[in-house]
Amino acid sequence: MADAAAAPTRIEVISHKHLAQWLPLRHALWPDTARAEHASEAAAILRSGEMAAFVAMTDEAVGFAEASLRRDHVNGCDSPMGTPVAFLEGLYVIPAQRRRGIARALCNAVAEWGRAKGGRELASDTALDNLESQAMHQALGFAETERVVFFRRALK
Numbered sequence: 001m002a003d004a005a006a007a008p009t010r011i012e013v014i015s016h017k018h019l020a021q022w023l024p025l026r027h028a029l030w031p032d033t034a035r036a037e038h039a040s041e042a043a044a045i046l047r048s049g050e051m052a053a054f055v056a057m058t059d060e061a062v063g064f065a066e067a068s069l070r071r072d073h074v075n076g077c078d079s080p081m082g083t084p085v086a087f088l089e090g091l092y093v094i095p096a097q098r099r100r101g102i103a104r105a106l107c108n109a110v111a112e113w114g115r116a117k118g119g120r121e122l123a124s125d126t127a128l129d130n131l132e133s134q135a136m137h138q139a140l141g142f143a144e145t146e147r148v149v150f151f152r153r154a155l156k
Helices: 016-028 035-048 102-118 133-137
Strands: 010-013 051-057 061-070 084-091 122-124
Touching: 010 102, 016 035, 016 051, 016 061, 016 084, 035 051, 051 102, 061 102, 084 102, 102 122
Parallel strands: 084 122
Antiparallel strands: 010 051, 051 061, 061 084
């Protein structure tokens, strides 16, 4: 890896030119998803007006954020049904570049996008046991609103 610490970080809206660097970052965040599925989801994001993705660039891609607009009920939000809520679907910064403000810059880009789309709130979620993500969300200004445990029962 190039000396990314010395290179300034810029946030760019992801386009087709970023695919080769974006897809490995997606796989690092969601390793259980097949690479072909990552490619399919990335293509859908690029086509959608209701989704956006941003990449943090130094000499190479060092992080990304993906967001969607949700118009249904979003847990913990005050926006009425039908009003867009920007939802942070994923946020990842490579370990060597963490604690340098990159996640904050990516989150700010998502927030600006959400405001431009008519949203008044930015929401997100994480797993109950992902304490690192919970701490990051709090550091980025998110307030925890609720905790949920999902249940399932097979119907035979």
